[in-house]
Amino acid sequence: MLQKVRVEDSVGTVLAHDLTKIVPGEFKGSRFKKGHIIQPEDIPELLQMGKEHLYVLALGPDEVHEDEAAVRLARAAAGNGDHGLKFSEPQEGKVNLIAARDGLLKVNLPALQQINEGADIILATLHNNYPVTAGQVVAGTRLIPLLAPRAVIERVEAICHQAGGIVRIAPYRRLRVGLITTGSEVYKGRVKDAFSPVVRAKIASYGSEVEREEIVPDDAGAIRQAIAAMLAAGMEMVVLTGGMSVDPDDVTPEGIRRSGAEVVTYGAPVLPGAMFMLAYLGEVPIMGLPGCVMYYRATIFDLVLPRVLTGERLQRKDIAGLAAGGLCQGCPDCRYPACSFGKV
Ligand SMILES: Nc1nc2c(c(=O)[nH]1)N[C@H]1C(S)=C(S)[C@@H](COP(=O)(O)OP(=O)(O)OC[C@H]3O[C@@H](n4cnc5c(N)ncnc54)[C@H](O)[C@@H]3O)O[C@H]1N2
Numbered sequence: 001m002l003q004k005v006r007v008e009d010s011v012g013t014v015l016a017h018d019l020t021k022i023v024p025g026e027f028k029g030s031r032f033k034k035g036h037i038i039q040p041e042d043i044p045e046l047l048q049m050g051k052e053h054l055y056v057l058a059l060g061p062d063e064v065h066e067d068e069a070a071v072r073l074a075r076a077a078a079g080n081g082d083h084g085l086k087f088s089e090p091q092e093g094k095v096n097l098i099a100a101r102d103g104l105l106k107v108n109l110p111a112l113q114q115i116n117e118g119a120d121i122i123l124a125t126l127h128n129n130y131p132v133t134a135g136q137v138v139a140g141t142r143l144i145p146l147l148a149p150r151a152v153i154e155r156v157e158a159i160c161h162q163a164g165g166i167v168r169i170a171p172y173r174r175l176r177v178g179l180i181t182t183g184s185e186v187y188k189g190r191v192k193d194a195f196s197p198v199v200r201a202k203i204a205s206y207g208s209e210v211e212r213e214e215i216v217p218d219d220a221g222a223i224r225q226a227i228a229a230m231l232a233a234g235m236e237m238v239v240l241t242g243g244m245s246v247d248p249d250d251v252t253p254e255g256i257r258r259s260g261a262e263v264v265t266y267g268a269p270v271l272p273g274a275m276f277m278l279a280y281l282g283e284v285p286i287m288g289l290p291g292c293v294m295y296y297r298a299t300i301f302d303l304v305l306p307r308v309l310t311g312e313r314l315q316r317k318d319i320a321g322l323a324a325g326g327l328c329q330g331c332p333d334c335r336y337p338a339c340s341f342g343k344v
């Protein structure tokens with residue numbers, strides 16, 4: 001409700017329109033914004049600006065101001081657990097949710113949809129499973145009107161509460177990784193290994209480390225043995241490169257099968273990365289990386305590795321779920337992850 005109040009009596013009320021300040025030759029512009037809550041220290045300045053009365057919105061007992069609504073939704077969306085998020089100060093009814101650590105953004109998509117199907121308040125996020133770095137804005141919330149009935153915010157708080165939070169940053173585990181490079185040409189020294197530096201760097205970028213490395217020829221028995229040796233040495237993840245395609249010498253999938261690992265998938269609806277294999281030997285993820293991972297900046301490995309590092313055990317349906325967005329556009333100037341690749 002619009003009300004006219006004396007400036008001296010206006011502390012705590014909500015300004016109904018922008019207030020322009022003019023200091024000749026120095027300043028002309030909006031000094032107080034619509035929606036601003038008048039503070040005690042504003043009074044002298046308002047009087048000096050020549051104001052004696054203000055139009056304000058009286059906050060009814062059943063109404064919330066845009067800033068309060070945004071703060072409350074942001075906090076509810078993060079939930080109570082170890083969410084890994086920080087919040088910006090509210091500004092013009094908007095609060096940003098900011099990653100407090102590196103990790104994978106997890107968004108409860110059905111609950112997000114439910115919130116946004118209601119009127120008057122919105123929550124927008126980056127894509128689910130987006131790899132983020134500390135300090136990055138991952139979501140934002142805003143009330144659409146300046147004031148809204150309390151029921152609006154209570155409704156979204158209830159959705160968030162029921163979902164146990166909607167947005168969080170899943171941290172990466174630090175795993176001991178074993179790398180098995182396959183290829184008789186590499187084993188015999190005809191080709192210098194170019195795969196290992198790529199895999200090492202990528203794994204290091206998520207905070208884990210390749211602790212052991214072995215080069216084996218294109219021989220399924222040798223591959224099986226190398227996998228067993230990696231587990232015996234305490235490796236918590238095993239990555240194999242090369243030999244993933246259809247040539248007679250491509251025996252890496254066979255070697256992984258012979259290790260006794262349970263194969264989740266051989267083949268993934270992702271380009272580059274179609275000839276990828278994911279398997280588990282007990283709790284230990286085993287990944288077969290096709291040749292493209294060596295020379296493309298972003299591939300299936302970038303989509304699967306961070307999820308595995310958060311401790312998620314991927315299933316066939318998760319791999320199938322990569323199809324929409326699984327086609328890399330092959331931009332000359334790769335901006336992954338800020339692109340459509342891997343975004344569902
Ligand atoms: N007829 C078909 N050909 C290919 C298919 C297909 O479906 N049908 N798939 C293509 C795709 S997709 C990819 S990816 C590659 C798969 O590659 P592989 O994982 O089988 O890789 P290799 O055959 O072992 O090697 C390819 C190439 O890269 C060199 N290489 C391998 N490892 C290393 C290393 N550690 N350091 C340096 N160079 C390495 C290797 O010598 C070969 O020249 O297959 C497509 N073909």
Ligand code: MOO
Nearest residue numbers: 273274275290292
């Ligand atoms: O497996 Mo290939 O990796 O589609 O490029």
